[in-house]
Amino acid sequence: MSEPIIKIKDLSVVYKQKKQTIVAVDDVDLEVEAGDIYGIVGYSGAGKSTLVRTINLLQVPTAGFIEVDGHVLSDNKQLYKGRLLRQARHDIGMIFQHFNLLAESTVVKNVEFALRHSDVNKNDRNKRALELLELVGLSDRANNYPSQLSGGQKQRVAIARALANDPKVLISDEATSALDPKTTRQILDLLKELNQKLGITIVIITHEMQVVKEIANKVAVVQDGKIIERGSTVEIFSNPKEPLTKEFIGVATGINEAIETIKNSKTVQNLSKNQILVELAYKGQSTGEPVINNVYDKYKVSANILFGNVEILNETPIGSLIVVLDGTAPNIKKAIKEFQENKVTVNVLKEGE
Amino acid sequence: MLNLIKEYLPNVYNFGWTGDYGWGTAIWQTIYMTFWSGLIGGIMGLVAGVTLVITDENGFAKNKPVFFILDKIVSLFRAIPFIIMLVIALPISRNVFHAGIGPNGALLPLALSLFPFYARQVQAALAEISPGLIEAGLAAGGNFWDLIGIYLKESRSELIRVSTVSIISLIGLTAMAGAIGSGGIGNMAVVLGYQRYYWDVMWLGTFIILLMIFIVQFIGDTLAKRLNHQ
Ligand SMILES: Nc1ncnc2c1ncn2[C@@H]1O[C@H](COP(=O)(O)OP(=O)(O)OP(=O)(O)O)[C@@H](O)[C@H]1O
Numbered sequence: 001m002s003e004p005i006i007k008i009k010d011l012s013v014v015y016k017q018k019k020q021t022i023v024a025v026d027d028v029d030l031e032v033e034a035g036d037i038y039g040i041v042g043y044s045g046a047g048k049s050t051l052v053r054t055i056n057l058l059q060v061p062t063a064g065f066i067e068v069d070g071h072v073l074s075d076n077k078q079l080y081k082g083r084l085l086r087q088a089r090h091d092i093g094m095i096f097q098h099f100n101l102l103a104e105s106t107v108v109k110n111v112e113f114a115l116r117h118s119d120v121n122k123n124d125r126n127k128r129a130l131e132l133l134e135l136v137g138l139s140d141r142a143n144n145y146p147s148q149l150s151g152g153q154k155q156r157v158a159i160a161r162a163l164a165n166d167p168k169v170l171i172s173d174e175a176t177s178a179l180d181p182k183t184t185r186q187i188l189d190l191l192k193e194l195n196q197k198l199g200i201t202i203v204i205i206t207h208e209m210q211v212v213k214e215i216a217n218k219v220a221v222v223q224d225g226k227i228i229e230r231g232s233t234v235e236i237f238s239n240p241k242e243p244l245t246k247e248f249i250g251v252a253t254g255i256n257e258a259i260e261t262i263k264n265s266k267t268v269q270n271l272s273k274n275q276i277l278v279e280l281a282y283k284g285q286s287t288g289e290p291v292i293n294n295v296y297d298k299y300k301v302s303a304n305i306l307f308g309n310v311e312i313l314n315e316t317p318i319g320s321l322i323v324v325l326d327g328t329a330p331n332i333k334k335a336i337k338e339f340q341e342n343k344v345t346v347n348v349l350k351e352g353e
Numbered sequence: 354m355l356n357l358i359k360e361y362l363p364n365v366y367n368f369g370w371t372g373d374y375g376w377g378t379a380i381w382q383t384i385y386m387t388f389w390s391g392l393i394g395g396i397m398g399l400v401a402g403v404t405l406v407i408t409d410e411n412g413f414a415k416n417k418p419v420f421f422i423l424d425k426i427v428s429l430f431r432a433i434p435f436i437i438m439l440v441i442a443l444p445i446s447r448n449v450f451h452a453g454i455g456p457n458g459a460l461l462p463l464a465l466s467l468f469p470f471y472a473r474q475v476q477a478a479l480a481e482i483s484p485g486l487i488e489a490g491l492a493a494g495g496n497f498w499d500l501i502g503i504y505l506k507e508s509r510s511e512l513i514r515v516s517t518v519s520i521i522s523l524i525g526l527t528a529m530a531g532a533i534g535s536g537g538i539g540n541m542a543v544v545l546g547y548q549r550y551y552w553d554v555m556w557l558g559t560f561i562i563l564l565m566i567f568i569v570q571f572i573g574d575t576l577a578k579r580l581n582h583q
């Protein structure tokens with residue numbers, strides 16, 4: 001286990017307004033290890049941005065401890081300030097939903113902006129900026145203005161700017177939310193590549209599990225300012241506990257939709273006494289199909305597959321099958337036990353009557 | 354040409370080009386007053402406008418007392434009609450700055466009138482800048498002056514537009530100041546033209562002022578367009 005590069009403890013952010021106080025971040029602990037791509041998921045207003053913006057003190061916390069790559073940015077009321085803070089921010093790049101590029105500066109000047117206070121010699125800044133643009137695949141657009149670029153290209157410029165000072169951490173606040181699915185994929189691929197090539201740690205906020213699924217190795221689900229569930233992406237996808245997590249995953253895999261459709265189908269509406277509708281979830285080595293064969297051989301319980309989905313997360317397959325099991329009641333019980341012994345999670349969706 | 358002027362615009366001709374009441378002198382005085390009061394009032398207004406934006410509730414250098422006081426000062430000066438400003442400020446510029454009357458005497462009231470007007474325009478122009486740009490500047494490790502730079506550069510086209518409007522309104526004010534003795538084309542048109550029934554002088558004065566305004570407008574529009582990449 002490597003040392004965490006981001007350590008957040010007992011962090012709270014409270015907005016005081018005239019009539020009400022809003023607890024946007026509520027006593028959160030979070031550790032991100034070097035090299036992680038950490039997804040932060042939650043609905044709008046959950047407090048994701050507020051939480052993540054404390055990492056570079058764009059948001060000043062009301063209380064709590066924040067350490068990033070050895071800089072103790074906040075220890076309750078002790079905050080990094082002035083030059084120290086600006087230097088620390090060089091270790092923390094950030095990209096945004098609306099790119100936030102300087103419209104009146106060319107692409108290369110946008111990148112050079114971030115180099116103003118860097119160690120890079122004044123005469124070498126242009127060269128360095130061009131290298132960064134090369135890295136994100138945009139060197140041919142160096143002298144364009146942002147308005148001449150597509151959304152995906154703008155985000156690439158923003159990424160180049162964020163990487164200018166060789167940060168250890170990159171924060172992405174809904175960086176793909178304004179992009180179409182194909183461009184989203186390209187940007188996510190780029191982030192993943194940067195993570196592997198440069199070893200940069202990425203914290204990525206999103207309201208789509210799809211994004212997490214594409215690149216994150218860990219994920220935290222945020223609701224009402226709290227992290228309600230966290231873990232490795234594989235763990236969370238294969239065995240979500242909280243209803244909200246299940247909902248997010250259900251949307252991402254399409255399984256929620258499938259269950260709704262299936263529940264309305266004739267087969268399922270007229271489930272007979274010795275039939276039962278279940279979802280079989282499995283991950284990694286334990287695969288569904290062989291067990292299904294086993295169960296039939298042993299207990300004469302047949303499985304009629306109505307829906308199947310397999311996701312590959314970090315090279316681990318995560319499968320989900322919706323099946324009708326058909327057999328005598330005691331045998332179905334044994335079958336379910338057999339599934340569970342083989343590390344297949346069984347969710348009963350509907351029993352026949 | 355000169356003969357034609359002599360024949361059809363006899364009074365215009367009589368004032369000549371140079372000399373205390375010459376056309377050239379008057380044009381020069383108007384340009385002089387506009388330039389210096391524009392520079393002084395413009396800098397004051399720019400500083401005030403920027404300060405208002407950065408110290409306000411959502412500004413990166415939020416500062417309630419500074420914002421409150423400056424906001425009130427700007428509102429107060431904005432409320433004083435120019436003709437009254439002239440009367441109040443003339444003695445100050447005469448006694449404190451020993452500016453005397455004439456073009457120099459008008460600089461203080463002109464600058465003090467331009468300042469609140471320009472400050473509000475700058476404030477409005479900068480308020481258009483997305484807070485995201487300032488955040489990106491902060492996240493990139495930018496300091497105070499970098500952020501001011503973002504504000505000014507990103508709104509430069511709009512700043513040129515509001516400066517154009519301000520200069521034009523300033524030229525109008527110099528004409529008014531001229532009417533009470535500070536010289537310039539306004540003085541020419543009103544005191545030497547209108548009040549003495551030298552209609553040709555009045556009309557030529559008006560024409561010259563219009564021409565100046567058109568030139569300023571043209572330069573402003575061209576620059577604003579050229580510097581806009583939004
Ligand atoms: N400057 C602010 N002043 C007052 N309340 C705020 C402020 N910023 C955020 N909030 C409130 O804090 C809560 C969390 O907001 P936040 O922007 O962190 O949510 P989010 O999860 O990022 O949402 P989204 O997905 O819409 O970006 C919300 O209830 C929001 O209204």
Ligand SMILES: [Mg+2]
Pocket residue numbers: 048049050173
């Ligand atoms: Mg947000």
